Amino acid sequence: MAIYDITRTVSPGTPVWPGDTTYCAEHILRLADGHLVNLTTLTFSPHTGTHVDAYYHYEQNGAHPAAMPLDAYLGPARVLTVARQDGPLTPEDFPPGSLEGIERLLIHSPASELDEDVWPAEFPYLSIELIERLAAQGARLVGLDSPSVDAFDSTELTCHHALSRYKMVNIELLRLCGVPDGDYELIALPLKLDETCGSPVRAILRTL
Numbered sequence: 083m084a085i086y087d088i089t090r091t092v093s094p095g096t097p098v099w100p101g102d103t104t105y106c107a108e109h110i111l112r113l114a115d116g117h118l119v120n121l122t123t124l125t126f127s128p129h130t131g132t133h134v135d136a137y138y139h140y141e142q143n144g145a146h147p148a149a150m151p152l153d154a155y156l157g158p159a160r161v162l163t164v165a166r167q168d169g170p171l172t173p174e175d176f177p178p179g180s181l182e183g184i185e186r187l188l189i190h191s192p193a194s195e196l197d198e199d200v201w202p203a204e205f206p207y208l209s210i211e212l213i214e215r216l217a218a219q220g221a222r223l224v225g226l227d228s229p230s231v232d233a234f235d236s237t238e239l240t241c242h243h244a245l246s247r248y249k250m251v252n253i254e255l256l257r258l259c260g261v262p263d264g265d266y267e268l269i270a271l272p273l274k275l276d277e278t279c280g281s282p283v284r285a286i287l288r289t290l
């Protein structure tokens with residue numbers, strides 16, 4: 083059994099959505115200063131690096147990460163590569179028949195090939211057509227290597243709301259470079275955070 087780590091490293095250099103809070107690990111105590119421990123305090127947006135959106139991100143009464151459905155983030159997943167570098171992804175972007183039976187779809191776009199400290203100037207995102215196709219077959223999760231499931235300049239967040247409507251969840255900013263297309267077990271549990279809009283995840287794939 084092999085494990086693929088499909089998580090971005092979170093560091094002070096990790097790019098974030100324009101205007102969002104960058105990652106900072108501040109030392110409160112240091113062994114080098116004679117203290118008993120190194121002690122750090124973290125400041126960062128939960129949307130830094132590989133993360134899940136909680137429904138509360140875009141719905142006033144939506145679930146916080148602590149209440150998101152854990153079973154959606156764990157189980158059979160299929161990695162499929164797309165050539166599209168920007169614009170909405172529709173079922174036609176995937177090889178014929180490749181979406182059949184998918185419970186969790188992880189989309190490997192050219193964004194995964196960028197260096198981790200590069201913010202994608204353009205990226206592919208979801209479409210209602212693709213979400214409805216997946217929802218109709220009972221899919222629970224869509225993961226992208228893009229920073230959003232909607233267009234950068236979206237004012238309606240149509241795809242975010244559609245995921246919630248179909249009780250599906252998302253992962254954003256995966257890193258799928260070096261992962262062959264195929265079927266895996268996904269493990270990407272959000273932290274049990276209350277009162278926040280998302281959570282970082284350590285996303286891995288296990289070969290079956």
Ligand SMILES: [Zn+2]
Nearest residue numbers: 129135254280
């Ligand atoms: Zn997000």
